[in-house]
Each structure stands twice: as C-alpha cells, then as structure tokens.
Amino acid sequence: MELDVSRTIKWIKLANEKIQMNKDYLTTLDQPIGDGDHGINMARGFQAVVTKLDEEDYQEVSDVLKDVAMTIMSKVGGASGPLFATVFLKLTNALKGEQIINQKQFAIGLNEAVSGLKQRGKATEGEKTMVDVWSPIADLFQTNEEVDHSSILQTASNALEKVKDMMATKGRASYFKEKSIGHLDPGAVSSYYIFEALAEVWKGASK
Amino acid sequence: MELDVSRTIKWIKLANEKIQMNKDYLTTLDQPIGDGDHGINMARGFQAVVTKLDEEDYQEVSDVLKDVAMTIMSKVGGASGPLFATVFLKLTNALKGEQIINQKQFAIGLNEAVSGLKQRGKATEGEKTMVDVWSPIADLFQTNEEVDHSSILQTASNALEKVKDMMATKGRASYFKEKSIGHLDPGAVSSYYIFEALAEVWKGASK
Amino acid sequence: MKKIINDPDQVVQDMVNGYIAAYPEKVRLIPNTLVLARKEAPIKGKVGLVSGGGSGHEPAHAGYVGKGMLDAAVAGEVFTSPTPDQVLEAIKAVDGGEGVFLIIKNYTGDVLNFEMAAEMAEAEGIQVEKVIVNDDVAVEDSSFTTGRRGIAGTVLVHKIAGAKAESGGSLKEIKQVADKVVANVRSMGMALTSCTVPAAGKPSFTLKEDEMEIGIGIHGEPGIERKPITSADEIATELTNRILEDIEISKGNNIAVMINGLGATPEMELYIVNEKVQGILHDNGIHVYRTFVGEYMTSLEMAGISITLLKLDDELKTLLDAGSEAPAFRS
C-alpha cells in the first residue's frame, strides 16, 4: 500500500466527516472526566483543516500534512490541539521530500509521531490518553511487513477497549482519578476515528 | 396638666413598650413603600433610650429629653433617627430650666419641635410623613387651653387616618409615588405610639 | 442565603476590622466607631474630606480613603445611613484647622444624618461644607420626589474634590469644584438579579429568569422598567442615551466614562458594555478623556451595571489625573 497526495487528502477528509458526525458524542465523553469541549474543539479544528486543504494545490504528501498540522495547531486549542498538531508535524518532517509514501516510510513517520506526542504530553502508554491509540497503531506498522485495513481497525478498536479500564493520570481527566475508570477517553476516541478513516483509505488503496 | 421628670420618663417608657410590641408591624409597614427597617431602627433606638434613662438621675425634664434625643440620634439611624432626635432636641431647648412643664410651655415646645422637624426633613404637611402626626398634635396644644387625654388620642388617630390617603413625596416612600397611596406611613405610626403614650400619662396626671 | 460571613449582625464590624488589618500602614479605626481615617489625618493646613453611607457598596467608601481622595469614611449598617455621632467623630478626626468637606449621596437618611453632624461640628467650632451627589438620571428630579439618587458618580466627586484638597484648595474652592462635578456627572444602572442584605436573609426583590430591571437603585430601589433581558449593546445604548438626553454633551466635549459593576457581574461583561458605550460616544463626536471599568459602587452581590459620564473641563481633567493612593482608586 502506498499513500499519495490525493489519498492523504481523502484520509483527512474522511476523518473530518467522522469527527463532525460524532461531535456531540465526543463532547459527551469529555463531560464526566473533562471539561466537555473536546468535540467542539475537534470539529472546529478539522473543519478548518478541510477548508484549508480545498484552497491549496499540493505536490507532496508532507505539504498536505504540514497544513493539517498548522491548521490544527491554530484552531483546536486546549490540550488536544498541540498534541494532534505535534503528531502531524512529526509525520510531515519524517515524510518530507517523498511524493509517494510506502508502508515502511509511513511506519517510521508514525513512530516519530508517537515519540513526539509522548514527549509533548509528557505521557506514556497506560495513562488513558490518545497515546494509547496512537502507540499500538505505530507498533502495528513497525512490526508487520504488510498491514491491511482490517488489522488497522482491529488494533484501534482493541486499543479503545483497553483505554476504558485505565485510570487517567494525565490531562484534565487526571483530576478525577479513580472516577475516570470505566469511561472512554475522548482524545482516544477521536484518534480512533482518524485510524478508522485511514483504514478505509488503505482498503481503497490496496485494491 | 403638668409634666415633671417622672411623668416624662413614664411617657418615654410607655412609648418604648408600644414600639417594642409593634416592632414587626412597623417593619411590615416599611416594606411595601420603604426598605423594611423602620421597626428595627425604632426598637433598637428606644430600647437604648430606656436603658440610658434607667442609668441616670434627672433633676430637670429637659435633661431627660436631651438624653432621649442624643440616644435616638446615635442609635436609630436611617431617616427617622435624625428626625426624632430633632423633635426631642427642640423640646429640650424650649423647656430648658423648668422643673415642671405646664401645658402652655409644652405647646411652645411642640411648636418648636414641629418647625425643627419640618426644617430638618425639608418636609411640610401633606407629604405622608411623621410630620402629619406631629403637626396636628402641636396645633391641638396651640389652640386649646385645656387639652385632655382623649383629644390627644382623637387627634393622633384622625391624623393617621388622613396619612393613609396621601401620596408620599419625601423619604424613600416617594420613590413609589402613586403606589404609596392607601398605605400607612411607618414614621407616622411610630409617632402615633408616642402620642398614645403621652395621652396615657396625661390622663394619669390630670386625675 | 449563601454568604461567607460569621454573624449577620456583625458583618460591618468584621469588615471594618478586616479592612484595617489589610492596610494598617494606611488607615486607622477611630476607637468605638465604624469610622476609617487616613493614618496621618488630621493633616495641618489641609481641608479634611469625609464621605460614607450605608455599607454594602464596597469598595465605597473606605476603599477611597487615602492620599489624594478621602480623609475618612463612615460605615453605616448594611444599606442604612450612619448616625450623626459617627459622622461627627469622622469630622473631628480629620479637621486640620481648615475645615471639613462632606460628600453625601442623596438619600434622605444620609442627608439628614450628615447635616445633623455638620451642625454639631459647627457648634464645636469646626467649619463644614458639603455637596450632595444626585447623579442617577433614572429617578426624575421634580417637586414630587426628594430628588435624584446618588450612585457611582459619587466616586468621581471623591476623586476630584480629593485632588483639590490635596493640592491645598480651601473649603470654598473644594465646594466649588465638587459642585461643578455634581453639575456635570450623570449615571444610570440596571440589574439582572437582586442582592440579599445579611440581616434580612432573603433577596430584597426578585426578577424572573429572563428579566432585567432598568434604572434600579443601589439598594434595590425600584427602577423605571422591568423587561426581558436584551443584548449588551442594547443595554449600553439604552443607558447611554438616557444619560445623553439628560445632560448636554456636545461634539468635541471631553468626558470621563465609568462602567461600574454592581457586584456579581464578571469584568468581561463590563468590557463588552464599554465597547458599545465608547462606540456611541465616538459616533456622537464626544472625546473620551479617561475610562474607568470595574467595581466602584456595588450593591452586595447584585448582578448588573451602571454607566457614568462626567463632562470635563481643563480643571476637572487635571484633578482627575492627579495622584491617588486610596486602595480602590490608584492613579
């Protein structure tokens, strides 16, 4: 499988569709263990991303990803804004100069992205954050030569299942300590949508 | 009829009893067309007056009245404090030097008191204030050689009856304009108690 | 009643004690009174300035005691005028031989108690002058009322008269400039919610969930209209226009603007109102020389605002800009 400019744009647009559709759900998830703005933040940010992508003509995948990162950075806000911006910025830097991204390159990019995310958020796996979705996906690409769309979906939904039982120790949810157990983490769920979108593009691309 | 030190003290103590007994009523009267503190103000002030009178030994009626005035002044507050203080201060000054006050002297004192009250409050008759009780009583003493207790009572209650239908143009009640018509004025009612008390002392004294 | 207090009957005493504890180097308590005076008062050769009134309007009036503003403030019970003996103590505490100037808000109780104190002070040989502030345009001035109420504009009288006194002005000169401020200052307020007097324990009045009251007084006295809440722009427009109908402020005139919060209004909302007020003034060609936004004359925890406009000439500008070290009005 390979990612080119148009598939990358398709990926992000699909992710946006899912986020818009689940805006209220994401906000609801952020209410019991956060401040109830995650859906609003993500919907505002990704809508702006899509508007931006429609305005430009892109030659390289990394140019697309850079605009994604910068728009997220200036439009999402809160904790998730700089975190999502960081993952797309790290992807951008890792993939710079390539017109077509193969799986191996993408795996390296994801690895960089997760390192950047963990560093930025001073978080690690098991702290009930978006890291707990990004990290297993990066591992999946790292350890498998041929990743298919169903393994992406499977890995992402397994990850989400585990997040539920974790206790939050980072972000706003950490104020709720034990009370956070049993709840889904909103940032993990929006990350899930991003990989659900990737899986769909991957599927199309593999055909 | 004549007023001496002990009858003057009796007058004030009787007035205090009526005010304490009607504290809540006076406050209720001050609610629809004022700020609902008149009973509290008067009860606090007259209680302090009685405490003061019990502490001292008096030779002259004017000494009693001076302590009444000064205690009211420092304990009642609001609009009614300085007004009641003024009437008792004017009485004090008019009766200075006399051990026993006859009706003529008392009439002169009341006249001074009403002038002082009207001047202090920049009010005149017909403005729905305590003036509308004090002024008819002063007139009664002015125009009759022999005032008996029932004429005091009669004059005071007639006055109160008229107050009800007036429109307030002075004090807090004036903010309510036409709405004040039909209500009793709290300061007029507490003034009524003062003359009800006087009538009772007068009756005892005339025997 | 949700309040952080100890005893409803002790709130004024407790507050005054806490105030002294906060600024022990600036103010002192006159023993056995609720009078706060500048530490260095009486100041020889300077006219003393005294204001005060019922409590519940903090930072008025104690917050305005300090170099360049008041010499003493008298605190009455909540929303109740202080008694003449208290005012007399304040006058005596700040008389430095040049007389004492009283700044009184136009409420019958305040006027009577301060006037009586003035007479008593004069009987003791202290020269006293006074000004009665009646800046609230909501209640009309006619033979049928005791006149307009005094509200937030009072603080600008404190500031300007205070600067005049600090600069060595005589009692007569202070009286003149204070009269000028009163002639040129107008205010009007509105509220979204009531407040609760601690001793009463329940709200002074109630407004419906969608209702506001225009022209309300700082003790919750009735305003001119209750109606559904409108936007900040509409509220700002209504109050500003009422003021501009009352006082002629021409194109090119300089004014000071005060956007005052009544207690519970977030500062954010005061600035939102300010934007509109400034826009209206700008559209009228009126030049805003200085703007004050904050809580200057409150009504306990009432939510609402008042707007004050003061027409300035060169003298008033200079005095408005003069230094003040009062904790609630630094300039």
Place this chain on the structure above:
Amino acid sequence: MKKIINDPDQVVQDMVNGYIAAYPEKVRLIPNTLVLARKEAPIKGKVGLVSGGGSGHEPAHAGYVGKGMLDAAVAGEVFTSPTPDQVLEAIKAVDGGEGVFLIIKNYTGDVLNFEMAAEMAEAEGIQVEKVIVNDDVAVEDSSFTTGRRGIAGTVLVHKIAGAKAESGGSLKEIKQVADKVVANVRSMGMALTSCTVPAAGKPSFTLKEDEMEIGIGIHGEPGIERKPITSADEIATELTNRILEDIEISKGNNIAVMINGLGATPEMELYIVNEKVQGILHDNGIHVYRTFVGEYMTSLEMAGISITLLKLDDELKTLLDAGSEAPAFRS
C-alpha cells in the same frame, strides 16, 4: 443564563475590543489576534513578559499588562487555552532583543500550547524561558497527577517577575526570581456557587443551597470536599491551615497575603475573611508584609474565594513593592 453579552461566541473578541477602548494609551491589540500588548512594546533592552490562558478569569491576564508587569497577555476562548500561533504572536510582539519570559498556569492545555509557541519562537531566533505556576495546594502533587493547578498566586509571579524585568533583569535572572516565587507561593480556594460558560449556557456544576465546595479549581474542577457552608472564620481557618501544612512558614517570616474573590463575592466578605486570616498568621508569629484584597483571578460569576500566601525575602519584598501601572494592579 443571565449575562450582559451580545453573542456567546463573540464574548472574548468583544471583551478585548472593550479593553482596548478603555485604555487606548496603554495597550494595543496585535492585529488578527486576541493578544493585548503594552503600547510601547517591544522595549529595546528589556526582556518581554508574556502570560495568558483561557478567558473568564478577568482581570487576569490583560489587566496585568502594563509598565512593571506583563508586556502582553494572550486571551483564549472562555476557559480554553489559547493556541500556539497566538502565543507566538505575543512573543514576537514583545521581544526587544533580550528574549521573552512566559508565565504559564499549570494546566495541560496551557503548558502544551505555550511550550509549542516557545519552540516556534526559538526556531525564529527568539530566546524564550518560562515558569509554570502551580500554587493550588488542593490537588496534591504526585506522580499520579499532572501536578498542582495554577491559580491566584500567578498574579504575584506576574508582579515580581515584571518588576525584575522592568529593572533590567536578564532572562536568566527573571527565571530565577520567578522560580523563587513559585517555590514560595501557595493558594487554596472554595466556592459557594458555580459559574456559567457563555457558550455552554448552563452552570458548569451545581451546589445545594446550603453547600460549599472546598479546594475547587478556577474552571470549576472538582475540589476535595463538598459540605454544608460554615462560617467565614471556619472557612478562613481551613484554607489557611491547609496552606500552612503544605509550606513551612516559620515564626518571624515575612509574607504577602492575597484574599481573592472569584467573581460574585461581595468585597465585604473578602475583608471578613481577611480579618480571620490575619489573626491566624499573627497567632503563628508570622509577619504580614503586604495584603491584597480584591478580584485578581476570577471564575466568571462564581461566588467564592481563594487565599494565597507568599513567603518573602528581601529581594521579593523589593520587587513586590516596585511600581506597576497595569490597570488591575497599581502600586
């Protein structure tokens, strides 16, 4: 929702416009941002100071922009961290060649967005240092949390770091003194009522009519206990003791005290609390060098207070006393 606003989505923009309109000679708006900067910034040879965060905490942070305190403040949406591009604009607007110092309250969003801006600024050749304020003792600092929250103590960091910068301190020196303040400042708050974020339209949480929450955060984050309202003295004692358990302040030490109102609390109540706090400190032999009472770090119209204690040495005393012309902190 009873608010004096125009459009819930425009409150921050409207507020910022109203702020500029109030102090046009002191602050300017960086075009196309919600960044307010000192009129004269960047100042050559002076380190620039930037702070900010979500809106709704007014006068924080724009009110602290002025000579002797901040050079710029970045306003996020209500209770939402501003984005890195906005912070970057602020950094660029105030860099006078000596670098820029960031004062950040310890919330994940604030920290991440400011850090990211710092990296971007460094990429553009601007030297950046920062301090993260975490004065709230209510939420314990352990490996299981993101650490303490930053609340009203932040204002004292602004004041002291600002004075250091104004006196010509280098980026390193400012960082040192800001770290010292953070090491020595502790706060804790409590609330009687919730607040309502305009865009949400309903209260963030609810407390029963007789209930208060101890240790609440300035966005309404959970505190440590909900219980029936106690007296001002008991509340003051509980908060002060929690602070004194957390930081050693010995007999003879000098401190600064801040009694901060969260928005709807009458100033009267702040002074009532102050009296008790000062009494406790006095009984412990602690010397109060300065006291600040007022609204410094609010939560919209929340009713409640916070108490802040800052242990002082000679350097901190001098910097605390240095002049400030910021509208919300004059000294």
